[in-house]
Amino acid sequence: MNDEIRTIIREHARLSVDVDSLSDDADLYQAGMTSHASVNLMLALEDGFDIEFPDSMLKRSVFESVAAIAAALGELRRAAA
Amino acid sequence: MSVATDRDGLFLAAVRAIADDVAGPLADEVDRDARFPVETVDALRAQGLLSAFVPEELGGAGVSFDALATACFELGRRCGASAMVFAMHQIQVATIVRHLDDAPWFEGYLRELGEQQRLIASVTSEVGTGGDMARSIAAVTPAGDGRATFEKQAPTVSYGRYADDLLTTLRRSPEAEPGDQVCVLTRGEQHALEPTGTWDPLGMRGTCSPGNIVRAEFPVEQILPTGFAKVMNESMVPISHILWSHLWLGIASDAFARARAFVRAAARRKPGEPLPAAIRLSELMSELSLLRAEVSSGLREFVDASAEDRTRLSQMATILRFNNLKIAASEQTPRVCQAALGVCGIVGFKNDTPFSVGRHVRDSLSASLMVANERIHQTNATLLLIAKDV
Incomplete structure (x- = not known):
């Protein structure tokens, strides 16, 4: 799943560095992701994984790293299963 | 009690x-x-x-x-x-x-x-960021021995000359991205303000808010431990919008009080005669009550969210809520003040009568400009793409 997440980050998060140079825990905002870009990333994740983030997940901390996004997606999938 | x-x-x-x-x-x-x-x-x-x-x-x-x-x-x-x-x-x-x-x-x-x-003043706005408080250009620059410096060009610093201390937003380091910000508290003897403009505005004239270049040197302990992104969402922005909207409501309420005093005085002068201004006063009251409702529900929701789980304030739906409070209150306040002017007429327009509301009208016009509503609408437009229950 992390590879898919990284592909979507590469296309939408508009980082100032290549996402593959970052660890799963690296802070995407510190790597240059703006609030505006983060919303595009959220939309692309919803589309790519065919899910909807509830309002309780729509906050900065949930999208701050590859690992955080993977955890949120995992939680949504478990809830749907 | x-x-x-x-x-x-x-x-x-x-x-x-x-x-x-x-x-x-x-x-x-x-x-x-x-x-x-x-x-x-x-x-x-x-x-x-x-x-x-x-x-x-x-x-x-x-x-x-x-x-x-x-x-x-x-x-x-x-x-x-x-x-x-x-x-x-x-x-x-x-x-x-x-x-x-x-x-x-x-x-x-x-x-x-x-x-x-x-007394603390804030240095959050910066020349070159297009009014976006969530980005900084100036950075905390290490100066050795646990000390750091910064130089920030601020388009406005309210009452900076009269404040004892300053709370300034900056990039975390010279290498940090524009959105990776911290707040720094510097004391009077640690910073210098170089005015870059004069102060002769339309309203809110007593805030004395000319532009300044702010330079400071300080120990790094004076950097607030929590990063500004969290500080901004959980506190600075919603609290600003709530406290501002309360004082705007105060301005609007006094304009209404003056209009009401004017109508009562007119009614006493000519008892029993038709009073067109009384109808306008009634219309004004309903405009004021809309403002009051928005301001008090904003306060309630903030206090509840803070008590229950402060991180809820970081959710996009909540950010939208408090952005809307600012937009609504800043647009409704001048509407009320101008309607009060309409009730009082020329005696409201004059600056030296008990029914003067010129200062109220002018002060209220600052509301939609301090953090420009247009900038807030831009933010909201993006958040609306993804937030669900708003």
Whole structure:
């Protein structure tokens, strides 16, 4: 799943560095992701994984790293299963 | 009466007395001369009100956030500029109180703030960021020996010359991205302000907010431990919008009070005769009640969210909520003030009658500009793409 997440980050998060140079825990905002870009990333994740983030997940901390996004997606999938 | 309500009651009685006896009588002079309301701030200091929101264990009065908001309303009814200075100071205090994370330097600072009644101004806006508080250009620059420096070009620094200390937003380091920000508290002797402009605005003239280049050198302990992104969402932005909207409601309420006094005086002069202004006053009242409803529900939701789970304030739906409060209140306040002018007519338009509302109209026009509504709409437009239940 992390590879898919990284592909979507590469296309939408508009980082100032290549996402593959970052660890799963690296802070995407510190790597240059703006609030505006983060919303595009959220939309692309919803589309790519065919899910909807509830309002309780729509906050900065949930999208701050590859690992955080993977955890949120995992939680949504478990809830749907 | 519980200890908490007693504390709030004493605080508000002191604020009302200063509003009525000091801020109100000087409001026209402060406005005309575009001068800092020094007497009001001195009176607030003398009563220890600058540390009202600091918790008791750190030497403050520990008043509730509700009381703080009501205080902004009360001062706003008497002098918009005094209320704005009070509100902006309390926004900085509340931000530090909510995010100091047990940092010893900041705990010590809050104790000193209580003892010395220090006034804090903020340096959040910056030339070159297009009004986006969530980005900085100026950076905390290491200077060795646990010290750092910064130089920031600020298009406005409200009452900077009169403040004891400054809370400044900056990039975390010279290498940090524009959105990777921290807040730094510097004391008077640690910074210098170089004015870059004059101050002769349309309204809110007593806030004395010309542009400045701010330069500082300080120990790194004075960087607030919590990053600004969290501080901004959980405290600085919603608290600003709530305290500002309360003082705007104060301005609008006084404009309404003057219009009502005008209509009553007219009714007494010619008892029994038709009074077209009375109908306009009734229309004005319904506009004011819309403003009051939005302002009080905003306060309620913030207090509830803060008590329940503060991280809820970071959710996009909640950010939208408090952005809407700012937009709605800043647009409705001038509408009310202008309608009051419509009721009072020429005696409201004159600056020297008991029914003058010119200052109210002019002060209220600043509301949609301080953090421009257009910028907030841009943010909202993006958040609306993804937020669900708004």
